[in-house]
Amino acid sequence: MKKALKKALPRPAFDFLKGIYYRAKTLQYKAMGRPKFIGETTKAYSRRKAEGFFDKYCRGRGLDIGWGGDPIMPTSEGWDFEDGDAQYLNGLENEAYDYVYASHTLEHMVDAEVALKNWWRVTKPGGYLLIYLPHRELYEKKKTLPSNFNSDHKHFFLPDRDDPPDTLGLEPLIRRAIPDAEIVYVKECSAGHTITDPNIQSDGEFSIEAVIHRPNR
Secondary structure: OHHHHHHHOOHHHHHHHHHHHHHHHHHHHHHHOOOOOOOHHHHOHHHHHHHOHHHHHOOOOEEEEOOOOOOOOOOOEEEOOOOOOOOOOOOOOOOOEEEEEEEOOHHHOOOHHHHHHHHHHOEEEEEEEEEEEEOHHHHHOOOOOOOOOOOOOOOEEEOOOOEOOOEEEHHHHHHHHOOOOEEEEEEEEOOOOOOOOOOOOOOOOOEEEEEEEOOOO
């Protein structure tokens, strides 16, 4: 519906209606909270549990950026558009969280490097920054913007290399943005992925996952 509306309306009209929609949703979520939603985080749960992901990386106080009603842990604190711009996390204290998780959010940031710096800013020394985002070859299935499946995507991603003009390599981006980071891993996650047709949205996992450790001083 959103995609059809965008095609039918002039860009200023679409942007105006989009602004009204998000303002209304902000009021709704602030008043009533977010409804539960089964999203990419839930889809990855079984694999992560088998890998010991939660025991290794999700202990203590956690922040879930762009959580959308699909939390990484029941106790994690959610941050979404009703809380402010995820690129900056204004109002959150430095080094406040033992782990910071962002699922399918970095690709929506205007400046992905600035976003990573601020997500790192609120991660405690000794803690973890956990990134999960769509893999270009598994989800977008094309090389240049716009995305066929999400018109708000600002970037495509590959695990290990930049591919201008529209694709960022997640590992090179991490090394540029937060050079003191210890990268535990950056890997492709494709459990249950079967749909390769570029005109059909993928099933299963179609993502890149990164675990980044912030060293103790």
